[in-house]
Amino acid sequence: MDNVKKWIYERKIRDCMKVLEEKQYNPVYAKDKDEARKIVMDMIPEGAKIAVGGSVTLNETGILDEIQSGKYNFIDRYHTSSFEEMLDKYREGYTADYMVSSTNAITMKGQLVNIDCTGNRTSQIVFGPKKVIIVAGANKIVETVEDGIKRAKSVAPMNARRITHKTPCATDDNCRCTDCNVHPRVCNVTSIVEGCTYFPKRITIVLVPEDLGY
Numbered sequence: 221m222d223n224v225k226k227w228i229y230e231r232k233i234r235d236c237m238k239v240l241e242e243k244q245y246n247p248v249y250a251k252d253k254d255e256a257r258k259i260v261m262d263m264i265p266e267g268a269k270i271a272v273g274g275s276v277t278l279n280e281t282g283i284l285d286e287i288q289s290g291k292y293n294f295i296d297r298y299h300t301s302s303f304e305e306m307l308d309k310y311r312e313g314y315t316a317d318y319m320v321s322s323t324n325a326i327t328m329k330g331q332l333v334n335i336d337c338t339g340n341r342t343s344q345i346v347f348g349p350k351k352v353i354i355v356a357g358a359n360k361i362v363e364t365v366e367d368g369i370k371r372a373k374s375v376a377p378m379n380a381r382r383i384t385h386k387t388p389c390a391t392d393d394n395c396r397c398t399d400c401n402v403h404p405r406v407c408n409v410t411s412i413v414e415g416c417t418y419f420p421k422r423i424t425i426v427l428v429p430e431d432l433g434y
């Protein structure tokens with residue numbers, strides 16, 4: 221990444237972290253994706269029960285590989301033999317010790333904005349797992365909730381294509397949102413976390429001055 225962009229990202233993160241602290245999240249700065257991976261894995265004890273939200277960032281940082289290394293009780297949503305079994309894994313995620321995910325957006329007012337297909341990721345960030353660890357590049361930082369929703373919707377076609385959901389936005393040449401009503405629609409649930417004051421520091425947010433994920 222060029223130095224100017226990194227400089228801007230570092231300042232954005234610094235300002236965002238101040239707000240996240242006021243809202244009683246646990247914000248952590250990581251200088252790059254390797255440090256982010258180390259921070260996350262140092263937080264999770266061996267044998268802990270872990271759920272994950274679908275995330276390009278977890279792949280890019282190598283965090284998903286670590287989680288799948290065998291050291292943890294990983295709720296493996298990726299190797300299931302049926303739709304029902306996959307839903308059972310999602311349900312089990314609510315009892316996890318840690319839920320690790322990225323977020324579609326973080327606002328400069330300390331809100332987490334996410335849009336999901338099934339709602340497992342959006343809802344587990346809100347409640348269920350004892351601790352949540354969010355890893356996000358500075359490219360996810362936006363000003364307002366409206367910007368966050370706009371951002372999430374703008375990357376929905378890429379996410380739909382990544383997970384092979386045959387939505388109009390992922391299959392048509394123009395990649396535009398038609399506010400579809402098809403079964404695999406990836407924009408069924410929107411969640412906005414306003415803060416962490418009721419469960420202080422339940423949500424850790426590891427911020428990285430790089431572009432990570434969509």
Ligand code: SF4
Nearest residue numbers: 389397398400406407
């Ligand atoms: S509503 Fe449908 S077409 Fe629009 S972004 Fe979501 S999945 Fe794609």
